[in-house]
Amino acid sequence: MPVNSAVRPSLRRGVMTAAMAAITVLSSGAYARDLVVALKTEPTSMDPQYHALTPNIQLSQTLFDGLVCADADLAIKPCLAESWTASGKSWTFKLRPNLKFSDGSPLTAADVVFTLDRVAKVPNSPSSFKVYLQKVEKVEAVDPLTVRITTSEPYPLLAINMVGLPIMSAKAAAGPAAEGKTTTELNSGSGLVGAGPYRFVSWKRGSEIIFERNPHYWGPAPAWDKVIYRPISNPAARVAALLAGDVDLVEDPPTDDLERLQKDPKLTVETKASNRVIYVALDQNGDKTPGIEGTNGKNPLLDKRVREALSLAIDRQALVARIMGGVGTPAAQLLPYPMFGASKNLVTPAKVNTDKAKALLKDAGYPNGFTMVLGSPNGRYINDSKVAQTLASMWTRVGVKTTIDSNAPAVFFKNRDAYAYSAYMAGWGTSTGEMSNTLNSLLVTPNKEKGQGTTNRSRYSNPEMDKLVAESANQMDDAQRAATLAKASEVAMADFAMLPIHFEHSVWAMKKGISFKGRADQQTMVQYATVVK
Amino acid sequence: MLAFIIRRLLQALLVMAVMSGLVFVGLYVVGDPVSMMASPEATELERDAIRANFGLDKPLLEQYAIFMSHAVRFDFGKSFLTGQSAMGLILERMPATLELAVVAMLLAGLVGVPLGIWAGLRPDALSTRGIMTGSVLGFSLPNFWVGLMLIMVFAVYLGWVPASGRGKTVMLGPLDLSVLTLDGWSRLILPACTIAMAKAALIIRVTRAATREALPMDYIKFARAKGLSWSRILRVHLLKNIMIPIVTVFGLEFGQVVAFAVVTETIFAWPGMGKLLLDSIITLDRPVVVAYLILIVFFLVMLNLVTDILYSVLDPRVRLQAAKA
Numbered sequence: 001m002p003v004n005s006a007v008r009p010s011l012r013r014g015v016m017t018a019a020m021a022a023i024t025v026l027s028s029g030a031y032a033r034d035l036v037v038a039l040k041t042e043p044t045s046m047d048p049q050y051h052a053l054t055p056n057i058q059l060s061q062t063l064f065d066g067l068v069c070a071d072a073d074l075a076i077k078p079c080l081a082e083s084w085t086a087s088g089k090s091w092t093f094k095l096r097p098n099l100k101f102s103d104g105s106p107l108t109a110a111d112v113v114f115t116l117d118r119v120a121k122v123p124n125s126p127s128s129f130k131v132y133l134q135k136v137e138k139v140e141a142v143d144p145l146t147v148r149i150t151t152s153e154p155y156p157l158l159a160i161n162m163v164g165l166p167i168m169s170a171k172a173a174a175g176p177a178a179e180g181k182t183t184t185e186l187n188s189g190s191g192l193v194g195a196g197p198y199r200f201v202s203w204k205r206g207s208e209i210i211f212e213r214n215p216h217y218w219g220p221a222p223a224w225d226k227v228i229y230r231p232i233s234n235p236a237a238r239v240a241a242l243l244a245g246d247v248d249l250v251e252d253p254p255t256d257d258l259e260r261l262q263k264d265p266k267l268t269v270e271t272k273a274s275n276r277v278i279y280v281a282l283d284q285n286g287d288k289t290p291g292i293e294g295t296n297g298k299n300p301l302l303d304k305r306v307r308e309a310l311s312l313a314i315d316r317q318a319l320v321a322r323i324m325g326g327v328g329t330p331a332a333q334l335l336p337y338p339m340f341g342a343s344k345n346l347v348t349p350a351k352v353n354t355d356k357a358k359a360l361l362k363d364a365g366y367p368n369g370f371t372m373v374l375g376s377p378n379g380r381y382i383n384d385s386k387v388a389q390t391l392a393s394m395w396t397r398v399g400v401k402t403t404i405d406s407n408a409p410a411v412f413f414k415n416r417d418a419y420a421y422s423a424y425m426a427g428w429g430t431s432t433g434e435m436s437n438t439l440n441s442l443l444v445t446p447n448k449e450k451g452q453g454t455t456n457r458s459r460y461s462n463p464e465m466d467k468l469v470a471e472s473a474n475q476m477d478d479a480q481r482a483a484t485l486a487k488a489s490e491v492a493m494a495d496f497a498m499l500p501i502h503f504e505h506s507v508w509a510m511k512k513g514i515s516f517k518g519r520a521d522q523q524t525m526v527q528y529a530t531v532v533k
Numbered sequence: 534m535l536a537f538i539i540r541r542l543l544q545a546l547l548v549m550a551v552m553s554g555l556v557f558v559g560l561y562v563v564g565d566p567v568s569m570m571a572s573p574e575a576t577e578l579e580r581d582a583i584r585a586n587f588g589l590d591k592p593l594l595e596q597y598a599i600f601m602s603h604a605v606r607f608d609f610g611k612s613f614l615t616g617q618s619a620m621g622l623i624l625e626r627m628p629a630t631l632e633l634a635v636v637a638m639l640l641a642g643l644v645g646v647p648l649g650i651w652a653g654l655r656p657d658a659l660s661t662r663g664i665m666t667g668s669v670l671g672f673s674l675p676n677f678w679v680g681l682m683l684i685m686v687f688a689v690y691l692g693w694v695p696a697s698g699r700g701k702t703v704m705l706g707p708l709d710l711s712v713l714t715l716d717g718w719s720r721l722i723l724p725a726c727t728i729a730m731a732k733a734a735l736i737i738r739v740t741r742a743a744t745r746e747a748l749p750m751d752y753i754k755f756a757r758a759k760g761l762s763w764s765r766i767l768r769v770h771l772l773k774n775i776m777i778p779i780v781t782v783f784g785l786e787f788g789q790v791v792a793f794a795v796v797t798e799t800i801f802a803w804p805g806m807g808k809l810l811l812d813s814i815i816t817l818d819r820p821v822v823v824a825y826l827i828l829i830v831f832f833l834v835m836l837n838l839v840t841d842i843l844y845s846v847l848d849p850r851v852r853l854q855a856a857k858a
Contacts, residue, residue, distance in 0.1 A: 123586075124587070126583060127570055128575075183616050204804070206809065233808070237801065241695075241696045246696050
């Protein structure tokens with residue numbers, strides 16, 4: 001939206017002034033045991049199986065616990081299931097004894113079967129949770145505390161996928177429709193019963209969502225009596241609400257305000273390196289490519305030397321420090337080490353080297369460079385169009401005269417999906433917290449039937465890397481699989497298949513007296529917020 | 534009169550049809566809703582399934598025909614994103630916007646009309662110059678800036694009122710209103726002032742111009758010659774005659790506020806329709822955008838109709854013309 005982007009910079013300036021004024025007056029106030037959170041995006045639904053979208057998931061995983069949960073670094077840990085074993089195609093999950101839902105009714109293996117069975121029946125889902133049930137053939141309750149899941153082939157990601165499918169109450173969510181309680185009914189709170197730390201009280205669209213402590217929670221008692229979420233989409237307004245004391249915790253304050261917020265004695269700022277990588281994809285489909293001129297009809301990006309030159313021309317340190325305001329880490333691969341499957345040899349990216357970049361371009365037959373258009377969204381990632389502008393100027397410095405085509409996200413994604421860019425900047429956050437998801441989506445040779453390379457718009461294809469990724473898919477031994485994936489990552493990066501730029505950090509600001517632990521998946525989960533004693 | 538109203542309603546229908554077509558084509562050109570909704574790792578097959586599910590795989594003309602065939606039965610479809618009825622989502626948010634608009638316009642009128650008359654009566658006074666300069670500021674300052682400044686001063690610095698959101702509401706029949714509670718007012722007052730400031734500025738200028746136009750008229754001179762008191766001249770002779778332009782501006786501006794209070798609603802996180810429209814455009818939630826604009830077209834046409842009817846109530850000359858025609 002043009003309105004949106006035109007308005008934003010001035011808004012920030014406004015809030016900086018607001019922030020200054022606030023330092024003097026903020027009343028510290030006694031902390032009630034309620035937590036008010038400002039969300040940047042309101043969820044589209046309360047149904048935990050309707051829309052696989054971060055704003056929805058972070059709330060549904062507060063109401064509902066899964067068999068397994070992901071910790072702040074996305075490693076999996078036991079949750080409702082106290083243990084699990086896998087042998088070949090069969091997985092067995094052992095539930096904790098005496099589990100209870102938030103309405104006090106017992107949670108058994110039958111509820112797990114109901115939950116997994118419901119996923120495919122939810123109608124009109126804009127983004128289905130079926131992705132988490134890939135390769136699942138059968139789910140059975142062996143006894144009230146044991147669930148057996150059978151997959152069509154050995155599938156090491158099953159346990160990770162269970163994080164995305166928290167358990168619903170079969171009794172509460174039963175109904176005449178095929179899926180039991182419908183999405184609309186769940187939105188009103190009817191049947192919305194889980195075993196998470198908080199339970200649902202009310203939702204007034206656009207205004208507020210209220211949760212309260214679940215008295216039957218199996219884990220340590222939740223810290224807050226009540227949690228109130230307010231959707232405040234404008235970043236300046238979110239910060240103002242925090243400064244005015246209306247809210248206790250805000251998501252994603254604007255990077256321009258960070259320094260001031262950090263200096264404010266009444267506030268605390270939490271940053272956390274996320275798993276979201278910002279990358280540049282380079283079209284490698286053939287000699288016909290849009291947006292590149294001055295190469296006599298050739299596609300220079302097919303030449304590895306050109307791709308390496310583009311990578312060497314980027315000063316990632318400076319970019320993160322100046323453009324990102326420090327809320328990023330320079331990236332040398334697509335997932336930060338030590339996440340699962342990331343290579344330990346790719347932690348620091350090669351230093352910027354414009355001389356070598358120019359020499360490589362010359363070797364490749366482009367002593368005078370060429371002109372290129374870099375596509376980027378405006379308003380999807382932190383400071384996205386500013387980052388794109390910086391990349392363009394860094395490339396222009398070595399002779400690749402780059403202009404940027406920055407659009408509203410809807411327009412950008414449409415263009416990208418129509419292969420309208422020779423080079424584009426975008427981001428990827430792995431939903432499984434490990435490398436196979438990233439490589440399978442971004443770099444494996446596209447194959448519509450197998451559902452591979454779904455976001456590989458550069459149409460990069462490297463049989464060696466494909467083979468490694470495919471091999472990892474059936475390796476049930478974690479150490480072995482991690483090693484295979486790390487190898488695949490090294491192969492792709494050595495080929496400059498795409499250029500990783502940086503990993504975004506997520507930022508939260510809160511009143512002093514609250515401690516909040518950020519998560520690598522950028523979700524705001526109130527179970528990670530506690531009162532500082 | 535009846536023929537007049539029916540003609541207006543038919544016009545409204547035509548405008549709604551044309552507009553829904555434009556929105557259809559417009560959003561189709563902007564982007565693909567599936568790429569905004571689907572998780573990025575969804576496979577092509579899953580994307581195709583979503584597309585088929587929402588009927589987006591059909592040719593645009595066919596999609597439009599399907600939409601129209603439902604729309605004539607007042608069914609505007611379900612929001613892609615939330616799965617709720619599009620019109621339902623909008624109507625749920627309407628009381629918040631209407632409340633904000635009504636309070637803002639009342640404030641604007643209560644401040645604007647008296648100041649405008651004052652400025653018209655004493656065109657050379659120092660106070661008039663102050664009022665007129667103020668009004669220039671009022672409509673030239675962008676309202677997101679005014680909004681943020683008000684938040685800064687009254688919420689952050691003075692801490693008198695909360696910075697954003699809507700307060701406690703009370704159900705009054707089908708309407709969910711916050712003007713009936715103290716908490717509601719404390720949160721309503723800043724956004725209402727933000728909107729009122731620009732609108733009052735406009736009303737001041739219109740009122741002043743109308744007053745200056747009316748003052749030299751014979752009927753005012755005659756009234757003064759008769760020795761009527763100033764207050765009576767103002768109330769009975771002047772005010773009645775300057776009402777037509779004021780009502781016109783008032784009607785137009787009220788419509789504007791209801792339909793497009795987007796910026797103010799966003800800054801104050803006010804859960805109104807404008808914010809819903811903006812969110813829906815960004816996510817390409819077509820059913821909501823179309824339903825919203827259809828509702829707004831209908832609303833604006835009705836508002837104009839009411840304004841026209843008010844003319845004839847306020848001004849006998851309009852009634853005479855209508856009778857002759």
